[in-house]
Amino acid sequence: MQPGEANEKQTASTLAAGRPACMMAAMDDWNFMTVLIVVALFLLWKLEFAATLLNLRAYPEKVPDELAGLMNAENLERGRQYLGVNARFAIAQSVASLMVLLAFWFAGGFTWLDALARSLVSGEVAAGLVFLSAIFLGQSLISLPFSIYDTFVIENRFGFNRVTPATFAMDRIKGLVLAALIGLPLAAAVLWIFVNVGHAWLWAWLVVTAFQLLLTWLAPSLIMPLFNKFTPMPDGELKQQIEGLGTRCGFPLDGVFIMDGSKRSTKANAFFTGLGKRKKIALFDTLVEKSSTPELLGVLAHEIGHFRCGHIKQRLTAGIAQSAAVFFLLGLATDPDGRFARLLFDAFGVEKISPHVGLVLFFILLEPASRALGVLFNAWSRRHEFEADAYAAQVTGDGAPLADALRKMTSDHLAHPSPAPLRVWLDYSHPPLVERLRALAAARPPAA
Numbered sequence: 001m002q003p004g005e006a007n008e009k010q011t012a013s014t015l016a017a018g019r020p021a022c023m024m025a026a027m028d029d030w031n032f033m034t035v036l037i038v039v040a041l042f043l044l045w046k047l048e049f050a051a052t053l054l055n056l057r058a059y060p061e062k063v064p065d066e067l068a069g070l071m072n073a074e075n076l077e078r079g080r081q082y083l084g085v086n087a088r089f090a091i092a093q094s095v096a097s098l099m100v101l102l103a104f105w106f107a108g109g110f111t112w113l114d115a116l117a118r119s120l121v122s123g124e125v126a127a128g129l130v131f132l133s134a135i136f137l138g139q140s141l142i143s144l145p146f147s148i149y150d151t152f153v154i155e156n157r158f159g160f161n162r163v164t165p166a167t168f169a170m171d172r173i174k175g176l177v178l179a180a181l182i183g184l185p186l187a188a189a190v191l192w193i194f195v196n197v198g199h200a201w202l203w204a205w206l207v208v209t210a211f212q213l214l215l216t217w218l219a220p221s222l223i224m225p226l227f228n229k230f231t232p233m234p235d236g237e238l239k240q241q242i243e244g245l246g247t248r249c250g251f252p253l254d255g256v257f258i259m260d261g262s263k264r265s266t267k268a269n270a271f272f273t274g275l276g277k278r279k280k281i282a283l284f285d286t287l288v289e290k291s292s293t294p295e296l297l298g299v300l301a302h303e304i305g306h307f308r309c310g311h312i313k314q315r316l317t318a319g320i321a322q323s324a325a326v327f328f329l330l331g332l333a334t335d336p337d338g339r340f341a342r343l344l345f346d347a348f349g350v351e352k353i354s355p356h357v358g359l360v361l362f363f364i365l366l367e368p369a370s371r372a373l374g375v376l377f378n379a380w381s382r383r384h385e386f387e388a389d390a391y392a393a394q395v396t397g398d399g400a401p402l403a404d405a406l407r408k409m410t411s412d413h414l415a416h417p418s419p420a421p422l423r424v425w426l427d428y429s430h431p432p433l434v435e436r437l438r439a440l441a442a443a444r445p446p447a448a
Contacts (some may be wrong), residue, residue, distance in 0.1 A: 299402060389436060
C-alpha cells in the first residue's frame with residue numbers, strides 16, 4: 001500500500017506493455033480494422049502524453065501544508081526533478097516501443113514469425129509455443145535496456161536503488177525460468193484447447209482461472225521466497241500488538257514476516273499474502289525502520305480493512321468475470337470461420353488463422369479497450385482505499401498515525417503530492433495524498 005501508487009514509471013509500463021508486436025507488410029493491405037487499431041493506439045499514446053505534461057505542471061511550487069515538517073524546499077525540488085526525469089523516461093520508452101512494434105507490423109513480422117515457427121517444429125501447439133516464446137523474448141529484450149537505465153541511472157541518482165548488477169541479473173534469469181516452467185505448460189494447455197475442443201473459450205477460461213487461483217495460493221511459499229527473504233518477526237511488543245490487532249479485527253493471521261525490501265530499494269511498503277485462513281503479513285524492513293508502532297498498526301489496519309470490507313472478494317469476482325468476457329472475445333478472434341477473426345488477421349497481414357497468432361493480435365486490439373476499462377477499475381479501487389482508510393481510523397481509534405505514515409511515504413518516495421486530475425483518472429489506484437488526508441481527518445472518532 002503506497003500513496004500516489006501510480007507514477008511516471010507506471011506510465012512507462014502502461015505505455016510500453018501490450019503494444020503491437022508487429023505491423024503489416026504493405027500499405028495497400030489496410031482495411032477498416034487496421035485503421036481502427038492504428039488510430040486507437042496513437043490516440044492512447046497522445047492521451048498518455050497529455051496526462052504526463054499536465055502532471056508536470058501540477059507539481060506544487062511550495063511545500064504543501066500536509067507535508068510541512070516532513071518536506072523542505074530542497075526535498076520538494078528533488079521531487080520535481082524525479083518527476084521530470086521519469087516523465088522524460090516514460091515518453092522516450094513509449095515512443096521507442098511504439099515505433100519498434102509498428103515497424104515490425106509494417107514489415108510483415110507476424111507472417112514471417114508464424115512461418116518460421118512452423119518450419120522449426122511440427123504441430124499446431126508446438127508452433128504456437130515457439131511463436132509465443134519468440135514474442136515474449138523479443139519484448140523482454142526490447143525492455144531490458146530501459147529497465148537497466150531506470151534501475152541503475154534514475155533510481156541511483158535519487159538514492160533509491162540498492163540492487164546490485166548480480167541481483168538484477170539473477171532476477172531476470174529467475175523470471176525467465178519461471179516463465180518457462182509456469183507459462184509454457186499453461187500456454188500449451190490453452191492452445192491445445194483452442195485447437196481440439198468445442199466451446200474452447202469456456203474451457204480455456206476455466207483452466208486459466210483455476211491455475212491463477214492455485215498460483216495465488218502457492219506464490220507466498222514457493223515463488224516469492226525466490227526473490228526475497230522472509231524472516232519471521234521476533235517476539236516482542238510490536239508482534240504482540242500486530243497479533244492483537246488481527247484478533248480484534250477477526251483477521252485470520254497465520255504469521256508476521258519481515259521482508260528484505262532494502263535489498264532492492266529504500267522505498268517502504270507492506271502487504272498481505274495468502275488465501276482463505278492462511279494469511280500472512282509481510283512488512284518491508286525499510287517500513288519497520290522508518291515507522292513508529294502506531295504508524296505500522298495504522299498501515300496494517302488499512303490492509304485488514306480491505307479484507308473486512310470485502311474488497312478482496314469483490315476484486316477477485318470482478319477479475320474472474322472480466323477474464324470470462326476476454327476469453328469469449330478471444331474465441332471470436334480465433335474462430336477460423338468467423339468474420340471478426342478474418343478482419344483481425346487481415347489487418348495484420350496474416351493469412352492463416354491460428355490460436356497462437358490470434359492470441360497476440362487480440363491483445364493488441366484489446367489494449368485501448370482495456371485501458372478504458374482500467375479507468376473504471378481504478379475509480380473503484382480509489383473508493384476501496386477510502387473505505388479501508390476509514391476502517392483503519394475506526395479500529396485503531398485515530399486516523400492520525402495512518403496519516404503520518406502516508407505523509408512519510410509520500411515524502412520518502414518523492415511521490416507527487418497533488419497529481420493532475422487526468423493522471424489520477426487514468427492511472428491512480430490510490431487517491432492522491434491530500435484527498436486521503438482530508439478523508440482521514442473527517443473519519444477520526446471525536447475526542448472523548
